Amino acid sequence: MTDPVDLTARLIRCPSVTPLEGGALQLLEEVLRPAGFECHRVDRGGVPNLFARWGRKGHGRTFGFNGHTDVVPVGDPDAWTVDPFGGEIRAGFLWGRGAADMKSGVAAFAAAAIDFVADTPPDGAVILAITGDEEGQAINGTRAILDWMAEEGEHMSVCLVGEPTCPERLGEMIKIGRRGSMTARLTARGVQGHTAYPHRAKNPVTAMARLIDRLAAHELDKGSAHFDPSTLAPTTIDTGNAATNVIPATCSGAVNIRFNDLHDSAALTRWLRAEADRVAAETGVSIEMEVHVSGESFLTPPGPFVDLVSKAVAAETGITPRLSTSGGTSDARFIKDHCPVLEFGLVGQTMHQADEHVAVEDIRGLKRIYARILRDWFA
Incomplete structure (x- = not known):
């Protein structure tokens, strides 16, 4: 044996x-x-x-x-x-x-x-x-x-x-x-400026914070017959900015989604893009997105x-x-x-x-x- x-x-x-x-x-x-x-x-x-x-x-x-x-x-x-x-x-x-x-x-x-x-x-x-x-x-x-x-x-x-x-x-x-798993890496690009004159800048931190908050607050679903509810977890927001009197030009962020059989990565990517576009229109800050799908x-x-x-x-x-x-x-x-x-x-x-x-x-x-x-x- x-x-x-x-x-x-x-x-x-x-x-x-x-x-x-x-x-x-x-x-x-x-x-x-x-x-x-x-x-x-x-x-x-x-x-x-x-x-x-x-x-x-x-x-x-x-x-x-x-x-x-x-x-x-x-x-x-x-x-x-x-x-x-x-x-x-x-x-x-x-x-x-x-x-x-x-x-x-x-x-x-x-x-x-x-x-x-x-x-x-x-x-x-x-x-x-x-x-x-x-x-x-x-x-x-x-x-x-x-x-x-x-x-x-x-x-x-x-x-x-x-x-x-x-x-x-x-x-x-x-x-x-x-569950499926996917990560969206987000980059908000604004206009750098002095914090005393925010109207002369376009703050990417504000745009990123707004977007991450909306994504995290959204209920993807309530679960399915064999799966728990899908989840979205913010994992980072970063500017690399050590100066407290400077509005940075860029801000990066990321979220990870674990999704059940009510979704697929393509549909979730479209939803993420739509939310990013909505925040971009509201703030005047452009938002780029790169998605990596680990599995459906x-x-x-x-x-x-x-x-x-x-x-x-x-x-x-x-x-x-x-x-x-x-x-x-x-x-x-x-x-x-x-x-x-x-x-x-x-x-x-x-x-x-x-x-x-x-x-x-x-x-x-x-x-x-x-x-x-x-x-x-x-x-």
Whole structure:
């Protein structure tokens, strides 16, 4: 039997801080190839990725797992009581950067897949799509793998992302969708002048403050069947002006919107532009806008795939998981255009923190859940 705890510890010892591979994907390749998985490195733009498939391409149903081996930086080393890349087991927990997010998830689904195809070879294929670019820009990570799959005629019938999804106990939550995310960067351009003669200037700070206030006060919606209300959060207003007697020429600002399935980024961009134009007309200050969309909202509706995963989680943990669309973005936002996708993984309370750790028994439990999902899917 493949030990997911040992594999997680070995992965933690690979210092794979984005965008460094750190030996993590090489380690997985060394574990998967002897088990009969055909492995391909799908590196793009200097970013390392791994595609592994057991079974014939295009043969029957194909179950996919997705995850990442890259991790965020350690931060202040003195804030750690253990070696961040030591993979140490202590007091029933496995410690190190990536323990929660998400080398344990990758190790659990890799171990489950290896043992599953060895014990009960399925009539179909199992795919592992693992990236080294989830914590960064995510431009050349899972998206690169999906592009390569399209070129090569590879396909997943469904996919399960192994991100940590549970708030406090393993089994509590499955993510069936995610909110969309977009950031608007705003630049107001006025006329610089002396504060004693404001009528001779056009104050971009006034325009920016008015615009940000209107945007923040606007209720986007009241939520939908599977999503909480959309939110808009101002994140910065800045002039770079240290002088208190000078009206600056420019002022910048930014807002981030997390939106549900009642909106899309195009419609929200039009609304933002209209509000900016209205304030510009009122103040005589021009307002430029640059929008970056991290992902659209999406939902995998309750149905056979959701039911199968939910029943497997309940059977192994005794907990009926909640179906949620909470949280930030994940690589599921790319996979949803390829096939139905869900997310289920460990408790994520310590991810990105100093002394990141997970319970050893939870890693073993997660492998059992993934193994049951594979058995039930191919049954």
